[in-house]
Amino acid sequence: MRGRVFFRPTEVTQASLKSPDSQALDALTGGAFSAPTSGERASRVREWLAANPSAEQMQEVYRELSARDKGAARAVREKLDELKRARGQEAIAAEWSQKAQGLLEQPRLNIADAMAWQRDAAKAGAPLSREPLAGLKAKLADRVKGIEDLQHRVQVQREAAVLLAQRIEVLSTKSWRDAQAAADALRADVPEWQTQAQALLEDPNWPSVDSRFPPLLEASRSQLQVVWDAFQSALAQAVAADADPAAPLPPVPVWADELRNARGLPVEPAPAKPARPKADxxxxxxxxxxxxxxxxxxxxxxxxxxxxxxxxxxxxxxxxxxxxxxxxxxxxxxxxxxxxxxxxxxxxxxxWRADQLRQELVAKAEGLFEAAPAPTPASAPAEGEAAPEAAAPAEPEPAVRKPKYGGRKMQEQLRALREQWKLVDQGGPPNHALWKRFDEACNEAYKVVEAWLDKMKAEAADHRAQRVALIEEVQAWAGQNTTALNGDWKGFNRVIHQFETRWREAGHLSEKAFAELQPLWKQAIQAAEAPLAAVQKQSLERRHAMIEEAKALGAAPQLRIDAVKALQQRWQAEAQAVPLDRKHEQKLWDAFRKPIDDAFQRKTEDRERAAAALSERDRAVLEASKALEAANAGGDAHKIRAAMSALDAALKGQAQAQADKARADAQPTEGTAPTEAATEAEGAEPADPEAAAEGEAAPAAAPAPAKAAPKPVIAMRGDDRPGMKKTEPAPMGRGGKFGDRRGAPGAGRPGDRGGDRSGRDTRSPGRFGDRPQEDRGPRLGDVAFRAQREALEHAQQTLKKLAAQAHGEALTQLLSAWEQRSADQVPSQSELGRAVSPAIRGSWVKALQAEPAGDPGEALLRLEIAAEAPTPADQLDARRRMQLHLLTRRNDPSPAQTWGEDTARVLATASNPAVARRLQNVLKVLLR
CATH class of the missing domain: 1.20.1270 (Substrate Binding Domain Of Dnak; Chain:A; Domain 2)
Structure with a gap:
């Protein structure tokens, strides 16, 4: 049955609570087991779960309730899953918290180990956003930040030492007096640098600094101290040499030359470069x-x-x-x-290039977040309200930043940025300051990834639970539905498809979880659809048997339509009873219908071949029918009538006879060829028998002139009534026997030609069969008969349309001539039709040639009475009086007999639109 549900959860009632455990659990859950409906049970279960029961109680309730109502037990199962996940995360959090404490307690912390802890904890699913891991994560981050700052300060101090040494070296190239003036600033800067370097050594994070930084700082300290001591010694010696001419000159060449010039001594030449000793x-x-x-x-x-x-x-x-x-x-x-x-x-x-690339990567990492729109300021006070007191300006709220991408996209962006940073580090020396900014931006963006991963894990757990529940539901349904209810296999198949749809839409799973659940699902769904598979196998056997029957019917010489219909009905009944896969069922249907379609195609081809084999007479009728259709399309009445005559001649066989005669004339027999005159005289009856006999005996030396055929003698009775002509035969009166009377049964109407497709006369032959019957040739083919019938029907309709059109045009032309008083515009006799005699047309022309005068009222009333046309409301009384007057004048001609003269009287008056409309309505009827 359509739409029937085959599985229905068992209702839980008081009668089903037989065991003491069920009664205790029902009391514990507030009546969840004894509730009459599934919705009430689910509601009471949620109220009970809001009280935070123990895990053991929830497990016991779920075990008992899941066997009765899975829908109500779903909330308990979700709560248990949540507790299970919470316990698992607590264990993971404890493990990684212990590892973080160990890292923090070490006197020397490796930055790589601290960063690896955060990465590995996130991979293991530890709740880094909750305590205690959140606090430990912050501590490790502060510790790493302090170490990186210390390393950065070491580099800064090293650069500062180099700058101080350069300042001292530059002074050695200037005057010693300039150096003496700058020495005071150096005496303050050098000890300050030494103090800052000592502070770095005393920092608590100094043991955790990378091993390459302490030697760099120590080398800078010793080098700066050596340069500073040498500068102070040389400057003191220069000051002493300036005060005492006998004192030795300083070792700085520029200062020594300056002092030598001050003493008036010649400048010593530069010592020559010693020659290199000869080597092996x-x-x-x-x-x-x-x-x-x-x-x-x-x-x-x-x-x-x-x-x-x-x-x-x-x-x-x-x-x-x-x-x-x-x-x-x-x-x-x-x-x-x-x-x-x-x-x-x-x-x-x-x-420089590596730093430039790193700055671009830092900008990209910091650009993973964008500033959200600022909050709308508070609205101004309404009219009539007191303005708030002036308050101190509030501190600007921090800008709210929101991520540009979602979790998966953010994860891909971070992975790509870190890979690019590794490539840059491989091609150039590292830059710790930029790395610090880059890592902070990436860690901030990774929070979005962490939230997304937590959400995905929760959804995956939910999807897994849904799929497990669906597998259990399919197994339960398969146990209760081993066959279709009331033979409704379509409904059975529909339920199977609904299960499959729910499985496809149950959400995403990881590859490992899907590989674990997919075999269980296939096993459950195959067991559920096993009854349908068995029925489908039997249905396939029956359908293949019907295909063979169809092939046998199609191959038979005579196609049995009744057997084909019965076989198709059996196929439809089988298709409606047992459903199959759509593609497979379509292939079977194509194989079933192909032999039958081929048989019908052969039958159609045979019929078309038979129809194509037309006789000469059929061809002549077809050609005449086509010519008539062409004339119909042209719209010329003369051509249409000529084509109709040609078609009638073709139907009677005249065209074929003429063609045979033309062929006979073109090919004469042996001997003297008969002349046209002799051929015509051959059909005439001689007036003198003797002459005829002589003509038979005498040789045909010269052809005799043709004689006119005698007129038939028609018996007639003279009509001596007044006004009748004696030379015309009297009309036949009523009389005759055996169906000769006009209108008797079997008698045709005047001008009615009975006949069948061959054109034979099918009317009654009269008494004793003495009426001659015309031989119209063999029977017409179906194609020719239909073609000539349709052509004649179209011709008659076209002639009617042309006649109506000509009638309307003639009437319009007549009214236009009346309006313009132009006798030349009066339509011709042929255009007006047979209803208008030449005398009537002449009276109309004379009326238009004269000056307009008179009243057309009486003439219009007579015309409307003659045409039985309606009269305007204001003239109805006049029409009634006119009709009464006509009744008193019986001998006078009626309006139907004098409508031509009445029309001339109207045309003799002046043209008026109202009168013209009345005249047009009347003449539409009278001119037909």
Missing amino acids: PELKAKAAEAVTAAIGRLEQEIAQGHGKGTSGAAAALRAALKEHGKLLEDKLENQAHALLASAGELEGWQR
């Missing part, structure tokens, strides 16, 4: 080979643009120069120094 040629060759190899490697790295490779090659070349510099020639040494300078420039460009 073999050692020089080895040194040149080692430095050349280092130069080639550095050139290759520079050409390829490798940042880290260039730094390593440059370091190798410096080491080679340091080891073999004394053994090298000046040309090779200069080449090595120039290449090192190029490497330094390339390294600086790569660092």
